[in-house]
Amino acid sequence: MSRAARPEDVDAICAALPATEFGTTWGDVPTWKVPAGEKGRGFVLYRHPHSSAIDPATGEMYDDLLVIVTAGPGEKAALVDEVATPFFTIDHFRRTNAVLVQQSRLGELTLDELREIITDAWAARAPKRLVKEFFADG
Numbered sequence: 001m002s003r004a005a006r007p008e009d010v011d012a013i014c015a016a017l018p019a020t021e022f023g024t025t026w027g028d029v030p031t032w033k034v035p036a037g038e039k040g041r042g043f044v045l046y047r048h049p050h051s052s053a054i055d056p057a058t059g060e061m062y063d064d065l066l067v068i069v070t071a072g073p074g075e076k077a078a079l080v081d082e083v084a085t086p087f088f089t090i091d092h093f094r095r096t097n098a099v100l101v102q103q104s105r106l107g108e109l110t111l112d113e114l115r116e117i118i119t120d121a122w123a124a125r126a127p128k129r130l131v132k133e134f135f136a137d138g
Contacts, residue, residue, distance in 0.1 A: 002110035007103040009111055010066065013118045014044055018134055019126065034126040043069045043121040052092040053100065064103040069121040072097055079117070085109065097124070 014020055014032040021036035029048065033040030047053070049061040068087075070076040079087040079099045086105035093100065106114060123131045 002112035004107040005109045005111045005114035007064075007106055009106070009114055010044060010103070010118065013115050014122070017119065017122045017126075019130055020122065034122055035130065041125040043125040044118060047100070050092075053090050062100075062102060066101050066103060067093070067098050068101065068117060069124050070097045070099055071120055071124040075120065 011022070011032075014022070017034065019035040021033055021040060023031060023033055023040065025031040025033070025042045025045065029042075030046040031042040032044040033042050045067040047062075047065040047067050049063045049065075051061060053062045053065060054060065055062055070079065076089070076097050076099055079085055080089050086108045087099040087101050089099060109117075123134075126134075
């Protein structure tokens with residue numbers, strides 16, 4: 001059985017995927033991108049605290065949010081609507097195929113679940129040829 005996911009697993013999973021690099025997007029947002037280089041597209045972002053994302057329990061800005069791209073609105077809805085998962089969205093991301101999750105809640109997922117969600121995010125942004133090769137090898 002797969003162990004609980006941990007925040008440090010995010011970087012390990014992203015780094016293990018083909019043609020990824022850790023850099024920045026949107027100015028200074030730490031981001032995992034594919035492919036490496038100038039044409040890289042973000043698939044996992046470490047979001048800075050922002051007034052658009054407030055913890056309803058404390059009224060404080062979330063300070064540990066990840067933004068994970070989804071393949072489309074159906075995949076986003078499946079993650080957000082499933083009560084058993086820690087994923088959610090906010091108005092700021094209403095028209096974006098991405099979900100939010102607090103790093104402090106990653107333990108509610110198994111490592112295998114987190115790996116699958118991040119791999120799907122990578123596949124949504126990676127060049128089609130790279131995705132085809134990756135899944136053919138797997």
